[in-house]
Amino acid sequence: MEADYALLINTIRHWITVAEEEEAIVHLLFERRTINASDFFLQAGDVCHYVGFVVRGLLRYYILDDGLEHTYDFSAEQSFTCNYESFLTQTPSIRFIQAIEDTQLLVINYRNLQRLYEQLMEGQKFGRLVAEDLFVGMLQKLTSFYKETADERYDTFIRSFPNLQERVPQYVVASYVGIKPQSLSRIRAQRAGKHY
Amino acid sequence: MEADYALLINTIRHWITVAEEEEAIVHLLFERRTINASDFFLQAGDVCHYVGFVVRGLLRYYILDDGLEHTYDFSAEQSFTCNYESFLTQTPSIRFIQAIEDTQLLVINYRNLQRLYEQLMEGQKFGRLVAEDLFVGMLQKLTSFYKETADERYDTFIRSFPNLQERVPQYVVASYVGIKPQSLSRIRAQRAGKHY
Numbered sequence: 001m002e003a004d005y006a007l008l009i010n011t012i013r014h015w016i017t018v019a020e021e022e023e024a025i026v027h028l029l030f031e032r033r034t035i036n037a038s039d040f041f042l043q044a045g046d047v048c049h050y051v052g053f054v055v056r057g058l059l060r061y062y063i064l065d066d067g068l069e070h071t072y073d074f075s076a077e078q079s080f081t082c083n084y085e086s087f088l089t090q091t092p093s094i095r096f097i098q099a100i101e102d103t104q105l106l107v108i109n110y111r112n113l114q115r116l117y118e119q120l121m122e123g124q125k126f127g128r129l130v131a132e133d134l135f136v137g138m139l140q141k142l143t144s145f146y147k148e149t150a151d152e153r154y155d156t157f158i159r160s161f162p163n164l165q166e167r168v169p170q171y172v173v174a175s176y177v178g179i180k181p182q183s184l185s186r187i188r189a190q191r192a193g194k195h196y
Numbered sequence: 197m198e199a200d201y202a203l204l205i206n207t208i209r210h211w212i213t214v215a216e217e218e219e220a221i222v223h224l225l226f227e228r229r230t231i232n233a234s235d236f237f238l239q240a241g242d243v244c245h246y247v248g249f250v251v252r253g254l255l256r257y258y259i260l261d262d263g264l265e266h267t268y269d270f271s272a273e274q275s276f277t278c279n280y281e282s283f284l285t286q287t288p289s290i291r292f293i294q295a296i297e298d299t300q301l302l303v304i305n306y307r308n309l310q311r312l313y314e315q316l317m318e319g320q321k322f323g324r325l326v327a328e329d330l331f332v333g334m335l336q337k338l339t340s341f342y343k344e345t346a347d348e349r350y351d352t353f354i355r356s357f358p359n360l361q362e363r364v365p366q367y368v369v370a371s372y373v374g375i376k377p378q379s380l381s382r383i384r385a386q387r388a389g390k391h392y
Contacts, residue, residue: 085335088328117324124320128313131327132284138331139281142338 004055005030008106011053011078015129016122025119030106035059041081041097041105048086048093050107054079057103058167062096062175071175072141074100074161074168081105084134100168145178153177154187200251201226204302207249207274211325212318221315226302231255237277237293237301244282244289246303250275253299254363258292258371267371268337270296270357270364277301280330296364341374349373350383 009026012018018026033052035041041059042048054075061073061083075081075097086093087110108116117123144156154177158165165173174184205222208214214222229248231237237255238244250271257269257279271277271293282289283306304312313319340352350373354361361369370380 085332088332117321122320124318124324125313128320128324128327131324131331135327135331135334136281136284138334 004032004104004106007055007078008053012126016120016126018120018122022120025116029112029116030108033105033107035099035103035105037099037102039099041099041103042083042086042093042095044094044096045092047090048083049090049109051080051082051087051113052105052107054081055104055106057105058100058164059097059103060100060168060172062098063094064096069175070178071172072145074164076161076164076167080130084131100172150177150179150183151187154184200228200300200302203251203274204249208322212316212322214316214318218316221312225308225312226304229301229303231295231299231301233295233298235295237295237299238279238282238289238291240290240292241288243286244279245286245305247276247278247283247309248301248303250277251300251302253301254296254360255293255299256296256364256368258294259290260292265371266374267368268341270360272357272360272363276326280327296368346373346375346379347383350380 005023005027008030009018009023012026030053033050035057041050041052044064052075054077056077058077059075059081060071061075062069062071064070081097083093083095083097086095090110113127117127120126144153148156154173157173157176161168168176170184171181174181177184177187179187201219201223204226205214205219208222226249229246231253237246237248240260248271250273252273254273255271255277256267257271258265258267260266277293279289279291279293282291286306309323313323316322340349344352350369353369353372357364364372366380367377370377373380373383375383
């Protein structure tokens, strides 16, 4: 639908000016993709060839460590999804990006993203602002992982993803907080008791 | 000296095209600064207001953790120096950047860097490529810190900074490798014995 591209262009306009006559470039360079719930946008071992814009649905990012899944991020509607490290270097990912719900995306491959940077008037600026944002976001995420207690991590989850509490399975929330599902139930029960 | 600006422009040209008539913009936006050995380019608690280009000299990056210095990076001739996180967000740094030798820099402040991005034909592209590079570099550094043994970290130091072995004090190398100076001496003695 046309509306999906309008949503994408609107999101790009949070960063830069996109002239009306440039909208066709975005149409041309992004294509549709659907990923069913529990299927993968990216699997460890594969190179990340696409940046995706989430039109509908929800994805999670995780790493496998000794057979344990560590969820560390989510992408929902109107956000971009990518393993930027694998994408930039075009080397195999160590991370998984998996759909939690049936997810509809507009995706752009590496070559076309370079075209977008070159063909939009402010394309390079868009790339710079996104890269800067991802840089800062990653450092803040890392600080959060190393400094926060389980309770604080749960607060971080609620604050960072206020609309996802009902949509993310509890074992995934627990893996994000870095605790067992039982411990998460305990935290939630305590808070319910305290009328949070 | 004119030669210092030529060196800077030459380095920028590793990333983007700078037309001859654009060289004056670079001259105008970067200014000279000298930092004596053991003085600071940036101290924890201060906001990083400048990106520096090292003309001559050497700087190290470290964090203080429970009174212990953890050196995690160096900037030598023809490299840029900055706490990019503090600079981008204009919030206080948790990192120190200290001159190991008397260091001459060309520095640009936040406002002027935005001007550089806007006024050079490929300024935004320069900003994008630098941000992407720093993003990937930081992730690789993190992986190295968490996965490598002391022996491997020492190899990483030698590989990453092949010309700095004679210029960096041993206690700083030890703090980069993450071991005590005595343990570093042991590693070096073992290697000398094996004719590495």
